[in-house]
Amino acid sequence: MATFLVNGRAVTPGRNQKLLRFLRDELHLTGTKDGCSEGACGACTVLIDGWPCRACVPDTDTLAGRSVLTIEGLSPWEREVYTFAYAEAGAVQCGFCIPGMVLCTKALLDKNPDPTEPEIRYALRNNYCRCTGYVKIIRAVQLASEILSRGTLPEPGTRDWTVGSRVQRLDAAEKVLGTGKYPDDYYPDGMLLGSALRSKYPRARVRSIDTSAAKALPGVAAVLTAGDIPGQNKIGHLKHDQYTLIPVGGLTHYLGDAVALVAAEDRETLEKAKKLIRVDYEVLPAVHDPREAAEEGAPRVFDEEADNVCAHRHISRGDAAGAIRRSKHVVRRQFETPWTEHAFLEPECAVAFLDGDGDVFLYSTDQSAHQTLHECRLVLGTDRVKVQNALVGGGFGGKEDMTVQHHAALLAHATGRPVKVKLTRAESLLVHPKRHRFLMDFTMGCDENGVIQGVQAKVVTDTGAFASLGGPVLERACTHAAGPYQYENFEIEGAAYYTNNPPAGAFRGFGVTQTCFAAETLLNMLAEEVGITPWEIRMRNAIRPGGTLPNGQIVDEATGLVETLEAIKPYYDQALAAGKPAGLACAMKNAGVGVGIADTGRVKLAVEADKKVHIYTGASCIGQGLGTVLVQMAVTCTDLEREDFVYERSNTWIAPDSGTTSGSRQTLITGEACCRACEALMADRRRGLSLADLAGRTYYGEYLAKTDPLGADVPNPVSHVAYGYATQLCVLDEKTGRVERLVAAHDVGKAVNPLSCEGQIEGGVVMSMGFALRERYPLDENCRPTARFGTLGLFRAHEVPEIVAIVVDKPGLKVARGAIGIGEITSIPTAPAIADAYYRWDGLRRCRLPLDRTLYREEE
Amino acid sequence: MAVKSSFPRWSALVACGGGASRCAYGCTGCGACVSACKLGAIRLPEGGPARVDADRCAACGACVRACPQGIIRLHDRGNPIAVLCSNREKGALARERCGHSCIGCGLCQRACGAGAIQVAEHRAVIDEARCLGCGMCAVSCPRQVIRDLRGILTAGLSLK
Numbered sequence A: 001m002a003t004f005l006v007n008g009r010a011v012t013p014g015r016n017q018k019l020l021r022f023l024r025d026e027l028h029l030t031g032t033k034d035g036c037s038e039g040a041c042g043a044c045t046v047l048i049d050g051w052p053c054r055a056c057v058p059d060t061d062t063l064a065g066r067s068v069l070t071i072e073g074l075s076p077w078e079r080e081v082y083t084f085a086y087a088e089a090g091a092v093q094c095g096f097c098i099p100g101m102v103l104c105t106k107a108l109l110d111k112n113p114d115p116t117e118p119e120i121r122y123a124l125r126n127n128y129c130r131c132t133g134y135v136k137i138i139r140a141v142q143l144a145s146e147i148l149s150r151g152t153l154p155e156p157g158t159r160d161w162t163v164g165s166r167v168q169r170l171d172a173a174e175k176v177l178g179t180g181k182y183p184d185d186y187y188p189d190g191m192l193l194g195s196a197l198r199s200k201y202p203r204a205r206v207r208s209i210d211t212s213a214a215k216a217l218p219g220v221a222a223v224l225t226a227g228d229i230p231g232q233n234k235i236g237h238l239k240h241d242q243y244t245l246i247p248v249g250g251l252t253h254y255l256g257d258a259v260a261l262v263a264a265e266d267r268e269t270l271e272k273a274k275k276l277i278r279v280d281y282e283v284l285p286a287v288h289d290p291r292e293a294a295e296e297g298a299p300r301v302f303d304e305e306a307d308n309v310c311a312h313r314h315i316s317r318g319d320a321a322g323a324i325r326r327s328k329h330v331v332r333r334q335f336e337t338p339w340t341e342h343a344f345l346e347p348e349c350a351v352a353f354l355d356g357d358g359d360v361f362l363y364s365t366d367q368s369a370h371q372t373l374h375e376c377r378l379v380l381g382t383d384r385v386k387v388q389n390a391l392v393g394g395g396f397g398g399k400e401d402m403t404v405q406h407h408a409a410l411l412a413h414a415t416g417r418p419v420k421v422k423l424t425r426a427e428s429l430l431v432h433p434k435r436h437r438f439l440m441d442f443t444m445g446c447d448e449n450g451v452i453q454g455v456q457a458k459v460v461t462d463t464g465a466f467a468s469l470g471g472p473v474l475e476r477a478c479t480h481a482a483g484p485y486q487y488e489n490f491e492i493e494g495a496a497y498y499t500n501n502p503p504a505g506a507f508r509g510f511g512v513t514q515t516c517f518a519a520e521t522l523l524n525m526l527a528e529e530v531g532i533t534p535w536e537i538r539m540r541n542a543i544r545p546g547g548t549l550p551n552g553q554i555v556d557e558a559t560g561l562v563e564t565l566e567a568i569k570p571y572y573d574q575a576l577a578a579g580k581p582a583g584l585a586c587a588m589k590n591a592g593v594g595v596g597i598a599d600t601g602r603v604k605l606a607v608e609a610d611k612k613v614h615i616y617t618g619a620s621c622i623g624q625g626l627g628t629v630l631v632q633m634a635v636t637c638t639d640l641e642r643e644d645f646v647y648e649r650s651n652t653w654i655a656p657d658s659g660t661t662s663g664s665r666q667t668l669i670t671g672e673a674c675c676r677a678c679e680a681l682m683a684d685r686r687r688g689l690s691l692a693d694l695a696g697r698t699y700y701g702e703y704l705a706k707t708d709p710l711g712a713d714v715p716n717p718v719s720h721v722a723y724g725y726a727t728q729l730c731v732l733d734e735k736t737g738r739v740e741r742l743v744a745a746h747d748v749g750k751a752v753n754p755l756s757c758e759g760q761i762e763g764g765v766v767m768s769m770g771f772a773l774r775e776r777y778p779l780d781e782n783c784r785p786t787a788r789f790g791t792l793g794l795f796r797a798h799e800v801p802e803i804v805a806i807v808v809d810k811p812g813l814k815v816a817r818g819a820i821g822i823g824e825i826t827s828i829p830t831a832p833a834i835a836d837a838y839y840r841w842d843g844l845r846r847c848r849l850p851l852d853r854t855l856y857r858e859e860e
Numbered sequence B: 001m002a003v004k005s006s007f008p009r010w011s012a013l014v015a016c017g018g019g020a021s022r023c024a025y026g027c028t029g030c031g032a033c034v035s036a037c038k039l040g041a042i043r044l045p046e047g048g049p050a051r052v053d054a055d056r057c058a059a060c061g062a063c064v065r066a067c068p069q070g071i072i073r074l075h076d077r078g079n080p081i082a083v084l085c086s087n088r089e090k091g092a093l094a095r096e097r098c099g100h101s102c103i104g105c106g107l108c109q110r111a112c113g114a115g116a117i118q119v120a121e122h123r124a125v126i127d128e129a130r131c132l133g134c135g136m137c138a139v140s141c142p143r144q145v146i147r148d149l150r151g152i153l154t155a156g157l158s159l160k
């Protein structure tokens, strides 16, 4: 046993353990986050004797006489400085990496009060952030350094909370100081820990499960198998094909399939109990690849299905084949893009317990509390469930499916005690759906002037072990493959196959990231054949207000592709003039679910006894800053001030369902619902009533984004209520081939908070720089992912090039104050822009991601 | 006198944690580095391996060239984690020859979440470009071969 100081107080842990476990589980200093427990992520960074160290590394017994400082131990002045600096710089998104970043900042500034930018990047280089691209975190460090040397806190840049203002995020302080709670930060009394025993084989039949030895182990509160599920076993977004637990006689679909659930008093007992469960498998050959899955006589992934086809789409308008035949220039290539892991910093976690009403209550980190509610109700076979969103430490699409929520609910229901189920980082890498791997065959033709005549394409995707959102992803990939251009002849056929690989589902960009790489690369090739620049060919084909997209939709006044091209132009010309290799790509991305699916935003404003208007909506903030957006809209739509509003995190019993945080939809769809609720409130305000008079009243706003289904029999179907447009530019250093600068111009309609928009752009661009150049998610012959968090290839602070984020305002959209979501499009054109820059560098056209023969990647 | 600080800060590092052992690959205490260093940054403790005072080292590389054993290299001081062993002998032999030799057991390689360690020719080598400086390897090593040069997660350069 060792005695050491934690934030100045002497402590002596009763037993040897990792410092992180002691800080969190015993001292409940939950500002120190657990993102991996394997030394890789940096979220657990604390200072030991002033040096940044990961708390998950040292054993407490080795710390005798040391002084440990956690985020909770900052002085009041430091708290003010770091909160202000990080908030003002816009450095806080999901917030999970932030306490660790702040401690790295402090360690740096304590020794070097006036660091240069390379020194700052260097000091942060061992801590990952998946949201921000580090740009604004670096700015926050500079700002903190300025404030510390001046000795006084400056005024915030603005106090104006109307739409269009760069206000500080409303949740910055709790994320900087570590007081805000993610599910893992809840420690209810008597809490058990739960975990799933997962399949040993990707495809096997479960012959028997013997849980008797595990049940008999002291400290084990419950061991559940499929027969213990009170409700239905199979759940899922659209198709119910995701097993909660694989029953005896059932087939396993991948290594993440759960066979049994255990709840125990502590970690050691939990792990021991899992080892005591005996499962007898009949091992069967697995399906590794979509082409294999498509073969006649291939093993079937699902007993319930006739073949391995999960979804199939065929979209055709005009005569693509004929148009290509008649084209002056035609190019055709095969493309391949890999799986991508979301790598959000916060692993999946849920805490469930029985509340005062006897309902199963869940703290969850997800992209829709109502979706969690719905699926947990199905599994529990009861409506008596409540879900409360805790803070969400990043999602990017990876938290749309049930991973831990239903398991925690089942265990709490069975034991009557609070249960926390948290995935280890290794489990997280295996379990949640990834970005789909795509195999694509694209052909594009244009006339002698570079005007696109037609596109024909075939895509095959690997949707893995269950459908998740594989169907909609395929659909979006197909509907957007045509690109933001005006032409008529387009045909695409797509199929998504089940395999025994980890499932694939939603990922920022939703299939468009993949097809955009193919289509934009071909467009760059055509530009060369025609003898014009990639910029010029885009200008000639760009969709303009009033034009008709290949899907038949006539686009509105807010269409700003040309403006983004113009915004990029000076940077492009400058790079060309300097003789630097430069690549371009454009993209469009829907905001809102669209294609005829009911897509409703709902907001309830409740004037409570504190004389404040509480904003309730069942819409998850996963780090993008939804709360701030809604308050800005509310301030704009009413005569009230920022201080009059309280943003409430999503829940299921007060907040009305406002759909999943997906499809870049919340700003637009929930934003418009919020504006409408404000209208209702203003009707009373105009009668001269004060908030005190209104206490107890609620106002409801609802917005149904109406669209036409795919293939609707109308000449110009409205597939989506709005599209965002973008142009991105990649400039390489001509000597080394290193990415020197990425410029991203995005048409966002009206930017509600330009600071947040820039943050989305920077984060999205850096994420896709990883997709383009380095990120890998390899699987072995047993369909097991071999990567760990630290080997995924995520970019680090010292490796990120200069990112120029340009927010193009182009009002015109009639709803949500003209705001169009920006969450996903930021990640879409990056890879083809980078690929084109490398072509300019060495003359090699690369059709696979990550790009080969760049200095970012060792050859395999 | 400390040398003018440049960035990032590099300094020489003697990759040996034993000294005065029977190991053929470690520091023999010949003193070639001490004579080569114009800044007086290297000392040779009695029986111990040569040690570089990083604050005085200008990373000129004179000692690197002078060392007949070839065990001095320039190391980025920003990363506090380093392998202090240059052994190339099989584990059993290495264990016999020195109390602080790498025996190639691979525990560090397994502990590393960044895939930054390879055991090659019977001793661990860190790929600095991948390393996150977390020290997971250092706390996993049963032989005190990998150290936190700050002396926090493990003993520092000197074991005493």
Ligand code: SF4
Pocket: B101, B102, B103, B104, B105, B106, B107, B108, B109, B119, B123, B124, B140, B141, B142, B143, B144, B145, B146
């Ligand atoms: S753990 Fe220590 S002894 Fe084992 S291979 Fe690594 S450095 Fe060598």
Ligand code: SF4
Pocket: A039, B081, B111, B112, B113, B114, B115, B116, B117, B126, B130, B131, B132, B133, B134, B135, B136, B137, B138
């Ligand atoms: S310090 Fe961490 S990242 Fe570096 S080699 Fe050791 S375990 Fe790997």
Ligand code: FES
Pocket: A033, A034, A035, A036, A037, A038, A039, A040, A041, A042, A043, A044, A045, A054, A055, A056, A057
């Ligand atoms: S939790 Fe310690 S580094 Fe990830």
Ligand code: FES
Pocket: A091, A092, A093, A094, A095, A096, A097, A098, A128, A129, A130, A131, A132, A345, A393, A394, A623
């Ligand atoms: S803000 Fe850094 S990981 Fe989300």
